[in-house]
Amino acid sequence: MxxxxxxxxxxxxxxxxxxxxxxxxxxxxxxxxxxxxxxxxxxxxxxxxxxxxxxxxxxxxxxxxxxxxxxxxxxxxxxxxxxxxxxxxxxxxxxxxxxxxxxxxxxxxxxxxxxxxxxxxxxxxxxxxxxxxxxxxxxxxxxxxxxxxPYFKPPPGWARAEEWPDLDNLRWRLASARWFQEPGMDVDALAAKATSAPLTWATLVNNEDFFLDSGDDWCREGEERTHYMVFCTEGHMxxxxxxxxxxxxxxxxxxxxxxxxxxx
Missing domain, CATH: 3.40.50.150 (Vaccinia Virus protein VP39)
Structure with missing residues (x-):
């Protein structure tokens, strides 16, 4: 926190x-x-x-x-x-x-x-x-x-240059993770999975798997986790x-x- x-x-x-x-x-x-x-x-x-x-x-x-x-x-x-x-x-x-x-x-x-x-x-x-x-x-x-x-995309001239201003929040966070942490991650595949269903609340775990509107189901004991990122639409909030x-x-x-x- x-x-x-x-x-x-x-x-x-x-x-x-x-x-x-x-x-x-x-x-x-x-x-x-x-x-x-x-x-x-x-x-x-x-x-x-x-x-x-x-x-x-x-x-x-x-x-x-x-x-x-x-x-x-x-x-x-x-x-x-x-x-x-x-x-x-x-x-x-x-x-x-x-x-x-x-x-x-x-x-x-x-x-x-x-x-x-x-x-x-x-x-x-x-x-x-x-x-x-x-x-x-x-x-x-x-x-x-x-x-x-996840769907917010900054208008031209808004976002900082290092934040890939042409990308919405979801793709920007995925691109950042690939650049800084996981050079082999497939941004397009993850983004496609995230948007395969109406996206309201989603959790990206270890930069490799999305859990869509799953509550806390992904928080299972004994599974190796290093980090996660949560996305929530304004409407769902x-x-x-x-x-x-x-x-x-x-x-x-x-x-x-x-x-x-x-x-x-």
Whole structure:
């Protein structure tokens, strides 16, 4: 449960991504950040604070992440903020963690954000974690999290050049995996399998097999897994959370966004 890692960083899974603050600032309509208590769920080293335009007060910023090295680095970079290790099991990021460990109650938050978290969980785990996070919102608080719509294709001039801007999210992620991890993978065959049926929720496991709308059936014990990526259409996310506001990506990011309020 962490933001997309930069595996070439100084320590395992230390993120080098930037732009998180700008993204959520746009998607949430530019809230009064200095007045907000903020939880960055899966915030890695706290890159939400890295943007020079970020106005979140460090003393009101909390970060939970399953990667202990990221938490330690975040504490070093931002000593006035609060970084806590969430020792929950994740076979890719925290294989020694505790399965189904509840999110710790850290009080109430005005804003909870999660970028590139639920494209690394099953649907059942997303439902569980989102339900817990909503319970930690203030009465007028807001939870915003990203997800990857497989069909989104950025308009000309939008995406970063290194992201194959002429490809939709599904083919871009497959092409990236082939380029950086699996030079022998058959992108066309995988894409054909993924689109052989109406694609609403799909999980790409080990860059070699798609499980389509299968819930958690692919999470079988004893099978070797190294990584996985989840895709969910905007329409399907609306069906999962009918009370959510589902927003399309904002340039230059390819992530869609679901925005939820505290349940009555």
């Amino acid at each position: 962490t933001g997309t890692p930069d595996r070439g960083g100084p320590a395992p899974y230390i993120s080098a991504r930037t732009g998180q603050f700008r993204y959520f600032d746009q998607q949430l309509g530019r809230p009064d950040w200095p007045a907000k208590r903020v939880l960055d769920f899966g915030g890695n080293v706290g890159n939400l604070l890295l943007d020079q335009a970020c106005t979140i007060r460090h003393g009101e910023y909390w970060c939970l992440d399953v990667i202990p090295q990221a938490v330690e680095e975040g504490r070093r970079r931002y000593p006035d903020a609060t970084f806590l290790h969430y020792d929950r099991y994740n076979f890719e990021y925290n294989p020694s963690g505790t399965k189904q460990l509840p999110v710790p109650d850290l009080g109430r938050f005005d804003v909870i954000v999660a970028q590139s978290v639920f494209n690394h969980t099953s649907k059942a785990e997303m439902r569980e974690l989102v339900g817990q996070l909503r319970s930690f919102l203030t009465d007028d608080g807001v939870l915003a999290f990203t997800f990857i719509d 609306r069906s999962i959370y009918p009370d959510a506001t589902v927003l399309p990506p904002v340039p230059p990011d390819r992530f869609s966004c679901a925005v939820l309020r505290r349940r009555a």
